[in-house]
Amino acid sequence: MKNKKWLGFIFLTIFALVLSGCNFNSPDTDKGSEKEKEGTKEGDTAATVEQVLKLSASAEIPTMDSTKAHDGVAFNVLNNTNEGLYRQDENNESILALAEKHDVSEDEVVHTFTLRDTKWSNGDPVTAADFEYAWKRVMREAGAYNYMLATAGIKNAEAIMNEEMDADELGIKATGDLTLEVTLESPNPLFVTLLAFPTFLPQNQEFVEGLGDQYALEAENVLANGPFKLVSWTHEQGWVLEKNEDYWDADNVKLDKVEVIVVKEPSTGANLYETGKIDRTLLTSALVQQYADNEDFQIExxxxxxxxxxxxxxxxxxxxxxxxxxxxxxxxxxxxxxxxxxxxxxxxxxxxxxxxxxxxxxxxxxxxxxxxxxxxxxxxxxxxxxxxxxxxxxxxxxxxxxxxxxxxxxxxxxxxxxxxxxxxxxxxxxxxxxxxxxxxxxxxxxxxxxxxxxxxxxxxxxxxxxxxxxxxxxxxxxxxxxxxxxxxxxxxxxxxxxxxxxxxxxxxxxxxxxxxxxxxxxxxxAILKRGNIKDLVKHPSGAEFSYKWAYIEE
Incomplete structure (x- = not known):
């Protein structure tokens, strides 16, 4: 990715990559509202059962630092504990998330986002400066997915990757506490969809820099602004997420808790499923025949x-x-x-x-x-x-x-x-x-x-x-x-x-x-999944799961 010969291709290459069921409607249309109203009705019937989802992960979380994450495990946790300007919905389309309004200039080069009035899990307000800091930090530290900002067409991103400009010259600036302005090199029809990727999440500068190299390595060393909070993290064993009551859309989050166990062997996963320790597990071909007649057996x-x-x-x-x-x-x-x-x-x-x-x-x-x-x-x-x-x-x-x-x-x-x-x-x-x-x-x-x-x-x-x-x-x-x-x-x-x-x-x-x-x-x-797990959204790209709309049916 750092090969300059390849950068010219990679920036436009991945430019099309993120299209993931692209939303080509007006960028200031919030498609989430209709979906969320439908979910509320379902949630009313789910309130009488314990809303705890028990899952497995194939490996430890390498880091919870969105500027450095480059693997599916980290992306999955980040997607559910944090939120950017947009997020993927159940159709893998980008919908307005932390941004409540998105205005575009006549030449489609300048994008202005108005943020919702929200806060981090430590009580600090989430501001436009948090986005400016995080995106520039991605470029400054040459994170694994720094090319994504060039892919999005953000002004000067490619030049920064080529070490021709400084990260502070990236085309993003906070023009107010809740107003963010992003300037592109040229119109980019995929820009909105790209924004749902974890690399575009915000970060609280004071919190990050206060922890230094310990940031994002323990549960207490991360902040959340999304549907859930990371409340415990036992390395190589698992982690627990709890509903974030301060999340702007908390009323539409049904689950109280998500418990995740690290499972590296499919046979172990099957045993944990049978004993009720997890609600979903992958099966290898060697286990398919054993569970093919199980009522929870599914093919995805x-x-x-x-x-x-x-x-x-x-x-x-x-x-x-x-x-x-x-x-x-x-x-x-x-x-x-x-x-x-x-x-x-x-x-x-x-x-x-x-x-x-x-x-x-x-x-x-x-x-x-x-x-x-x-x-x-x-x-x-x-x-x-x-x-x-x-x-x-x-x-x-x-x-x-x-x-x-x-x-x-x-x-x-x-x-x-x-x-x-x-x-x-x-x-x-x-x-x-x-x-x-x-x-x-x-x-x-x-x-x-x-x-x-x-x-x-x-x-x-x-x-x-x-x-x-x-x-x-x-x-x-x-x-x-x-x-x-x-x-x-x-x-x-x-x-x-x-x-x-x-x-x-x-x-x-x-x-x-x-x-x-x-x-x-x-x-x-081939998986085993309990039938009472509803609306657990699985994405074909980016973060694998969204827990926001999931619930346990009685």
Whole structure:
């Protein structure tokens, strides 16, 4: 992310990424009001039961500092204990939150926010200066998601990242206690949606600087201004959130408490669920059969994808027809239905299905359809013909995978499929620790790599801009100037219909023209979830959960 060559792409790249079910209505329309009125009616029936939600998390919270957080666990807690100008609703649209009014200049460059009269959990008022301080601190300390401010198009953010300007020159200033002015480099249709991301949260300067390097490392060393407060945090074991009675919309928060236990093994999670210690848990494929008939068993579709990267410098894999044959030779239905059994679904495209829609509400995946889907016979014929053209009879390559149980199962399945369906093909499996797999990818010292990608934001660009030349997520030396140009055009296109057509075409260049990667499946989650848990909102990108509207039904 800090590579200056990549910064030009990353700022516009992620510019489209956050679109997450984007709200393209007027920015000063508060969509939350209608939803909240509906929730109040449901909450009346829930008042007679104990409103305590018991959940699990896969890991410890690394930090509660929103300027430094860069992982899903932290984002989830921050999203529920803090609030920015906007937040995601149940449709993953950005709705006005701490801002009660949002005015935009005629040229759409200057955005003025009027804040609600709210306070931090220590009694201090939340002010516009808290936003100015926090956003400039992100840039000053080069936080993990500092590029997000450039992505949002905030004036001077990219220059600050390039060390050409000082963080104090960021285009944000408090013009009053409750008035915040943000200046953009140019109009940005995604700006509103980006503001729901945790990096844009405010911070209380006196509190932060008073604690120094101890800030955000313990429950007593953080402040809340959102629906809940972090009241206890036992490291590596769990944490507890309680309803924040001082939250501006506390009347629409039904839960009194959220208790979270760190659970690293799925079997442990299942045991905790059976004993009533948690209300929701993930299951691995090994546990699916055991619980498939349980009334609480559910399958949830996810937005993450699993795919094969190819080293485009490889003498054989550098051939697009070889890659296309490998792609077509894999029975994805067998992989998802027999090997995984966790709700994952076959994928014949780069962009996940069911989350990303055109301005007229058509699913991206359905529009572009299944790409490079063919029969085993077609794959075999293409393979043999291409080998003959390049003068080869046998091919031996290796696949780089993480040494997890899931990756090993997938790799063994791919090995059997490719060696059975492509004459002369030999696949060697090289399992390494997850972190090492990433380093091997970054160095492009692999033949094929089993990779995953989870969207930062709910927009097709989160999958598509990965492949620009020299991009940090490319990791296979793929290079197509036509794709680069189209990605660049899509970043600045404000006509949403034209932009969506560009996004469709980018995937076709990558997969139809170049067969650059081999998509395998869109992930799913097999879970146990109690039936009386209502309105627990799960987001496909950004923070995973919003507890604000959840309640326990009697």
């Amino acid at each position: 579709k996810e937005s993450d994808i699993i795919f094969l990267r190819f080293n485009h410098n490889h003498p054989i894999l550098g051939n697009p027809e070889i890659r296309r044959a490998i792609n077509m030779a894999i029975d994805r239905d067998g992989l998802t239905d027999i090997i995984l059994q966790d709700g994952s679904t076959p994928l014949y495209g780069l962009v996940a299905g069911g989350y990303y829609f055109s301005p007229d509400q058509k699913d991206y995946r359905e529009i572009n359809g299944d790409i490079n889907k063919g029969s085993i016979e077609e794959a075999k014929t293409l393979w043999e013909n291409t080998l003959a053209e390049i003068g080869e009879k046998e091919v031996t390559v290796s696949i780089n995978i993480a040494d997890s149980e899931a990756h090993k199962k997938v790799a063994e399945y791919l090995q059997a499929q490719l060696e059975d369906n492509l004459p002369g093909f030999k696949l060697e499996i090289k399992a390494v620790p997850f972190a090492q797999r990433l380093e091997i990818e970054k160095a492009i010292t692999y033949d094929i790599s089993l990779s995953s990608w989870g969207p930062d934001y709910s927009d097709p660009m989160t999958y598509l801009d990965m492949w620009v030349t020299g991009g940090s997520a490319n990791r296979m030396d793929y290079d197509n100037p036509k794709l680069n140009n189209l990605v660049s055009q899509a970043y600045s296109e404000t006509d949403l219909s034209k932009r969506f057509e560009m996004l469709l075409e980018i995937e076709k260049i990558l997969l139809v023209e170049d067969a650059a990667i081999a998509p395998l499946y869109q992930t799913g989650s």
